[in-house]
Amino acid sequence: MNLSITLYKKLLLIRAAEEAIINYYHEDEMKSPMHMSMGEEAVVAGVCHALSIEDQVLGTYRSHALYISKTQDTDTFFAEMYGKSTGTANGKSGSMHLSDPDKGMMVSSAIVSSSISTAVGVALANKMKKNNRMTVVFFGDGAIDAGVFWESLNFACLERLPIIFVLEDNGIAVHTSDKKRQGYDSISKVVAQYNCHNYEESTTDVESIYQLTQAVIDKVRTTSQPAFMKLSYYRYLEHVGINEDFHDNYRCEKEYEDWRVKDPIKVQRSRLLENSIVKESELIEIESNIYQQVEQSVSKAKQAPFSSIQTLYQDVFK
Amino acid sequence: MNDKQLYKKMFKQALKIRLVEEDIIARYQTDKIQSPVHLSIGQEAVAVGICESLSDEDLLFSTYRSHAFYLAKGGDLNKMMAELYGRIDGCCKGKGGSMHLAAPEVGFVGTSAIVASSLPNAVGAAMAGQMLGKKGLVVVVFGDGATEEGVYHESLNYASLHKIPVVFVCENNEYAVHSKIADRQSYSILEHANVYGIETHQIIDGADFVNIHHTFSELCASVKNDPRPVLIEIPTCRYKEHVGPGEDFSGGYRTEEELAQWKAKDALEVNSELVAECKDEVLAEIAVSVEFAENSPFPQEKDLYDHVI
Amino acid sequence: MKTMSYGDALASAMLSALEDNENTVIFGQGADDFKGVFGTTLGLPEKFGKHRVQDTPLSEDAMTGICVGAALNGLKPIHIHIRADFLFLALNQILNMAAKYKYMFGGHYDVPIFIRAVIGRSWGQGAQHSQSPQSLLAHFPGLKVIMPATSQSILESYKYAINDYSGPVISLEHRLLYDVKFDVEESQLRKGSDALKSYFVRSGTDVTIVATSIMVLEAIRAAKYLENYGISCEIIDLHSPTDIDEELILNSLNKTGRIVVADTSWVSFGVSAEISRIICQKGFGLLKKPLVSLGMVATPCPTAKALEDLYYPNQGQFVEEILQLVDKKDIPIPTEKSMADVYKKFKGPF
Numbered sequence: 001m002n003l004s005i006t007l008y009k010k011l012l013l014i015r016a017a018e019e020a021i022i023n024y025y026h027e028d029e030m031k032s033p034m035h036m037s038m039g040e041e042a043v044v045a046g047v048c049h050a051l052s053i054e055d056q057v058l059g060t061y062r063s064h065a066l067y068i069s070k071t072q073d074t075d076t077f078f079a080e081m082y083g084k085s086t087g088t089a090n091g092k093s094g095s096m097h098l099s100d101p102d103k104g105m106m107v108s109s110a111i112v113s114s115s116i117s118t119a120v121g122v123a124l125a126n127k128m129k130k131n132n133r134m135t136v137v138f139f140g141d142g143a144i145d146a147g148v149f150w151e152s153l154n155f156a157c158l159e160r161l162p163i164i165f166v167l168e169d170n171g172i173a174v175h176t177s178d179k180k181r182q183g184y185d186s187i188s189k190v191v192a193q194y195n196c197h198n199y200e201e202s203t204t205d206v207e208s209i210y211q212l213t214q215a216v217i218d219k220v221r222t223t224s225q226p227a228f229m230k231l232s233y234y235r236y237l238e239h240v241g242i243n244e245d246f247h248d249n250y251r252c253e254k255e256y257e258d259w260r261v262k263d264p265i266k267v268q269r270s271r272l273l274e275n276s277i278v279k280e281s282e283l284i285e286i287e288s289n290i291y292q293q294v295e296q297s298v299s300k301a302k303q304a305p306f307s308s309i310q311t312l313y314q315d316v317f318k
Numbered sequence: 319m320n321d322k323q324l325y326k327k328m329f330k331q332a333l334k335i336r337l338v339e340e341d342i343i344a345r346y347q348t349d350k351i352q353s354p355v356h357l358s359i360g361q362e363a364v365a366v367g368i369c370e371s372l373s374d375e376d377l378l379f380s381t382y383r384s385h386a387f388y389l390a391k392g393g394d395l396n397k398m399m400a401e402l403y404g405r406i407d408g409c410c411k412g413k414g415g416s417m418h419l420a421a422p423e424v425g426f427v428g429t430s431a432i433v434a435s436s437l438p439n440a441v442g443a444a445m446a447g448q449m450l451g452k453k454g455l456v457v458v459v460f461g462d463g464a465t466e467e468g469v470y471h472e473s474l475n476y477a478s479l480h481k482i483p484v485v486f487v488c489e490n491n492e493y494a495v496h497s498k499i500a501d502r503q504s505y506s507i508l509e510h511a512n513v514y515g516i517e518t519h520q521i522i523d524g525a526d527f528v529n530i531h532h533t534f535s536e537l538c539a540s541v542k543n544d545p546r547p548v549l550i551e552i553p554t555c556r557y558k559e560h561v562g563p564g565e566d567f568s569g570g571y572r573t574e575e576e577l578a579q580w581k582a583k584d585a586l587e588v589n590s591e592l593v594a595e596c597k598d599e600v601l602a603e604i605a606v607s608v609e610f611a612e613n614s615p616f617p618q619e620k621d622l623y624d625h626v627i
Numbered sequence: 628m629k630t631m632s633y634g635d636a637l638a639s640a641m642l643s644a645l646e647d648n649e650n651t652v653i654f655g656q657g658a659d660d661f662k663g664v665f666g667t668t669l670g671l672p673e674k675f676g677k678h679r680v681q682d683t684p685l686s687e688d689a690m691t692g693i694c695v696g697a698a699l700n701g702l703k704p705i706h707i708h709i710r711a712d713f714l715f716l717a718l719n720q721i722l723n724m725a726a727k728y729k730y731m732f733g734g735h736y737d738v739p740i741f742i743r744a745v746i747g748r749s750w751g752q753g754a755q756h757s758q759s760p761q762s763l764l765a766h767f768p769g770l771k772v773i774m775p776a777t778s779q780s781i782l783e784s785y786k787y788a789i790n791d792y793s794g795p796v797i798s799l800e801h802r803l804l805y806d807v808k809f810d811v812e813e814s815q816l817r818k819g820s821d822a823l824k825s826y827f828v829r830s831g832t833d834v835t836i837v838a839t840s841i842m843v844l845e846a847i848r849a850a851k852y853l854e855n856y857g858i859s860c861e862i863i864d865l866h867s868p869t870d871i872d873e874e875l876i877l878n879s880l881n882k883t884g885r886i887v888v889a890d891t892s893w894v895s896f897g898v899s900a901e902i903s904r905i906i907c908q909k910g911f912g913l914l915k916k917p918l919v920s921l922g923m924v925a926t927p928c929p930t931a932k933a934l935e936d937l938y939y940p941n942q943g944q945f946v947e948e949i950l951q952l953v954d955k956k957d958i959p960i961p962t963e964k965s966m967a968d969v970y971k972k973f974k975g976p977f
């Protein structure tokens with residue numbers, strides 16, 4: 001299938017899933033704090049599309065986009081949101097700890113920065129096993145305040161590991177802007193001190209991100225050196241929750257509006273129509289199918305059983 | 319004080335440290351010092367050079383390898399020896415040992431055995447000093463290994479973000495225990511700190527204590543005048559094993575030849591005349607401290623429970 | 628007598644901390660933002676200056692170390708972790724430094740830092756946002772740990788810990804209590820180190836309940852329910868796992884012979900393990916029935932509510948355990964499945 005269409009579908013699947021969460025949240029059946037992915041779709045879908053199913057990703061508590069991008073599975077996603085036995089972790093993980101190792105979605109952690117060193121370990125194992133797998137770890141700009149990011153980057157560079165560090169930079173940690181937290185001018189300049197490849201991009205064009213990632217993966221493989229990608233995006237909603245919070249005045253709504261104009265889904269949709277890749281009617285059908293997929297997943301999730309007390313005790317130890 | 323007098327003063331201070339360390343080595347077999355010792359032999363010039371620039375109101379944070387800094391900062395030798403002997407008259411009443419010396423009366427802050435752990439403490443102390451209008455500077459000495467710890471980055475970032483007047487001193491002996499720096503660091507310490515917005519300086523000859531003192535004094539004056547964080551790297555060489563009284567060339571991770579070039583610059587190795595001139599007085603001081611330590615009582619059970627909370 | 632919510636008591640304690648002492652500084656992620664750590668630091672930056680209420684980078688290790696260093700040099704830092712789980716990143720500085728600096732330097736230093744950490748038990752918090760580390764921390768000599776259960780507890784113990792006590796204190800605040808209102812009798816606030824000790828909540832004759840934090844309220848609810856059936860429960864708020872009033876507990880046990888220990892964390896190696904030790908060593912023979920422990924199930928916390936409700940002890944279990952201790956069988960057990968639903972009608976977001 002045409003790349004542009006594929007990427008559009010991937011973007012829309014994330015957006016549709018997030019919209020469904022927003023629509024159904026008031027029913028109080030998804031009892032999990034939601035760190036929403038709206039705004040970051042191009043970054044995550046673009047990077048993930050360049051990966052194969054064997055390649056592995058790790059994320060944070062804001063991993064809806066990552067999970068859906070890597071697995072394309074909204075059934076298990078919603079089942080987990082609804083806390084059902086058919087969820088990714090039988091309801092034990094909720095929104096913040098999505099995973100599906102068979103599809104390369106390793107772990108996501110609610111402790112800022114904590115999956116970064118894990119990712120380095122995953123990459124180390126891959127290198128030792130010589131299995132040619134790429135590891136990509138996603139984290140926010142808050143995570144680079146943490147010392148463990150630097151410890152991990154240093155190690156990955158020393159050991160020449162097959163890993164890509166993806167900084168999803170939205171300029172904010174909860175409500176605190178990076179200017180209030182960072183003593184240096186430019187994260188890229190600091191990372192440049194390490195023996196890794198260093199990239200910076202601020203675009204909502206999923207195809208640019210996809211192409212860049214392909215080039216980065218190739219570079220990592222051919223030079224046996226890790227890479228760092230700083231990809232900017234704008235977090236549309238509040239830190240946690242389904243609402244906007246511009247009335248709280250810690251950031252400027254104008255900035256949001258500027259980013260909204262180049263919304264990733266909108267950008268890709270325009271590309272499809274402007275380049276006559278699809279007709280409007282075909283597009284509507286594609287979109288309808290995606291929304292239907294999501295609705296069906298929600299429906300399945302609602303009907304699925306809760307986990308039993310036996311599940312509570314499973315998987316503590318081997 | 320003219321240059322010659324200054325040199326002699328600092329030489330004597332360095333010699334005192336060297337001879338104290340050698341005395342510890344000589345005595346170690348008696349098992350009276352029941353504390354792991356991380357000796358400063360080879361690194362005296364850094365301590366002497368830096369501390370000559372500081373006064374009692376300046377706070378010095380350092381590491382578990384701090385005999386040199388303790389003494390150079392003006393810590394009492396008797397109390398240090400008694401501390402190593404685990405006696406009640408030790409600077410920490412026998413509870414700290416070699417790795418946890420303290421001499422708050424001369425601004426030598428108690429040391430920690432966890433690599434890099436005093437970095438944020440120093441940043442916090444400097445911040446407090448600034449908020450409370452204190453005159454003293456805050457200096458923190460750490461080894462090259464400490465720059466690998468995440469908390470080093472967190473500390474640099476914070477100091478830079480809030481323009482905290484703290485003087486970071488990296489005592490680079492190129493080893494973390496037995497591991498070489500090139501195997502541990504994918505960055506260069508000075509360039510890396512620079513990018514955090516921290517002004518960096520470097521001393522080329524880590525054996526020239528007079529030059530270290532002059533450079534460091536200028537730097538300290540500058541920080542007092544224009545409060546901001548700065549970092550200075552001083553190369554040095556650890557002659558003995560990481561911990562303990564011996565040498566470990568048999569371990570194969572470095573050779574005696576490597577040390578030879580350092581020893582060739584080391585005033586204590588080269589200036590045997592001045593050693594001979596100053597030695598006796600220093601040895602007498604050491605003898606007094608050993609006697610003090612030997613005569614100091616052991617702590618009792620009731621002392622065990624003091625100062626927990 | 629006035630009524631004050633737990634959250635308001637915290638806000639009041641923070642205000643007093645800055646007002647009564649020149650050298651207190653509050654640090655915490657989001658401490659100066661519009662949410663003000665669940666409302667407890669709102670208005671303080673404006674009143675006392677931004678330098679006294681500071682936001683921090685995400686660097687728990689360094690920030691704790693910075694607080695330690697600042698304390699060594701004359702400040703009295705208050706460090707807030709909006710989730711107790713984040714405190715684990717700071718354990719090196721808390722356990723290796725703050726807890727030990729007074730002792731290992733033979734008394735040269737005091738480290739007057741006050742750490743507030745919020746136990747995030749509320750709703751779908753999952754394994755990493757729900758932990759309650761009192762046993763871990765209380766295990767280390769040199770630290771004081773408190774678990775205020777009421778507004779009164781907060782006012783009296785925070786005042787003492789911040790104004791008068793010169794060592795490290797960690798307070799574990801329970802998220803579900805923030806909106807709960809309590810009666811406060813200001814003239815009866817305990818003073819000095821008494822403010823840290825365990826105390827009587829309710830007198831009774833049939834069963835002793837020793838509880839921490841929100842479990843004190845759970846105990847009160849159980850006691851009120853059972854009162855209707857002629858069962859009388861004596862409740863002790865342990866308050867500080869590091870300042871257990873052993874005599875209080877043993878005297879009570881002497882009276883009742885039956886004890887339930889209800890804690891906010893896991894049972895093994897926890898608060899009830901310590902109470903058991905005390906009883907075995909100093910109250911041997913006082914027990915008429917085996918000790919009962921109530922705590923979280925020995926698993927990490929699951930996110931799904933259906934599982935979460937099985938994970939935390941509920942009112943039904945509490946009452947049932949007490950009934951077994953007093954050998955009463957015919958009394959109906961409450962069917963309430965989740966204490967969270969009671970304390971907070973929670974719809975999210977958190």
